[in-house]
Amino acid sequence: MKKLLLLVALVAFTINAKAQIETPQPSPASKLEQKVGLTDVTLEYSRPGVRGRTIFGDLVPYGKLWRAGANKNTTVTFSDDVTIAGKTVSAGSYAIFITPSKTSWDVFFYTDTNNWGTPQNWDESKVAAKATVETHEVPFSVETFTIDVNQITNNGAALEFIWEKTYTAVPFSVPTGEKVSAAIDRVMNGPGANDYYAAAVYYLEEGKDINQAKQWIDKALSLVETPRFWQYRKQALIYAEAGDKKGAIEAAKKSLEGAKKAGNADYVKMNTDSLKAWGGL
Missing domain, CATH: 1.25.40.10 (Tetratricopeptide repeat domain)
Known part of the structure; x- marks a missing residue:
């Protein structure tokens, strides 16, 4: 009898486990892979929606650190060293954090990518680069928070951020010239x-x-x-x-x-x- 009850319980547990319902996430995850020159750039982030709310200056307060998305850290990964705001950023993965104001954003590239939201204790030594960029109002509303890699050339591109009616971009350069020159020298020699x-x-x-x-x-x-x-x-x-x-x-x-x-x-x-x-x- 005990064996029978154990078997029934096991079957019920299995059916219950298989019957779990999956529902859409309010801020769905996104992954973008883009080649810039000879450098691979990968973005991973969650995309919240406006959903009738006022975003900047309200949901995302001015002057306060924001995680640039939702859920776990928004990250960007560079396969080569790149240059952001005049500073060399080593190849690797970085969390993106933003402190917005009405006319500009401070965009931080942070070496610790394992936070859920913003870091409890901000460590300035983990800031690989900081870019201060102007914001622009767009004549339409973008419902879903979007980060993209645009303005692509052989030698660089820009990380573009757009949500609600606010747009800004952080330019970065890649070492295409150095890589091509090294390859040419290697082959020719x-x-x-x-x-x-x-x-x-x-x-x-x-x-x-x-x-x-x-x-x-x-x-x-x-x-x-x-x-x-x-x-x-x-x-x-x-x-x-x-x-x-x-x-x-x-x-x-x-x-x-x-x-x-x-x-x-x-x-x-x-x-x-x-x-x-x-x-x-």
Whole structure:
């Protein structure tokens, strides 16, 4: 009887759990992803509505910190360092807070994004940037609070805020020029040490042209000021596969020496075993 009652209770609980009703949120969540130049910008925020209320100066008081939306923190994420109000803002995620007045807004980019609403204790050291921007009245009413990324160029854009009859924008710049110049230099100067190393290791592991792998690993190590023990280890294995036992022993000894200095017991053992097998010890 007890087992039967337990089974009935379990079934009732399961039915009740599945019967939960989902209703629309009053301030629905929104996510916007936008490429600006070569930088990814992601906005995540909740969007309250006017619903017949007076917003700025009433629901959102002038002179008081506002969370720029509803529910959890409104956040913006930059994949690269950007510049806001003349200040470099490192790549990462930031909460957006606003102190509005009738003619301008102070917009803060705050490093702590884990608040529900505004921070209980405001920490000025967490302000990555502050932009003071003018507000403009629009000749129509926007029902749903909106943040967008507009005015897009190769080198920047603006975070635009619009709600009720108020509009403002915070411009920011992105490092497109620096990234493109670096890419051009990298390509025009030819492959780097990492490229040669990766290609050589791939050829070794896939059983491809081992002589080509040997050329690439030599080139890779020649471009490194101080090759590391794991790089010498790959060179030793490639040389051994290519039938160059002398070169393999020489590279393995360098790898062994470096591994001992680094205290890496695994590489010490691997190199010791290889040197024994190749007649180097």
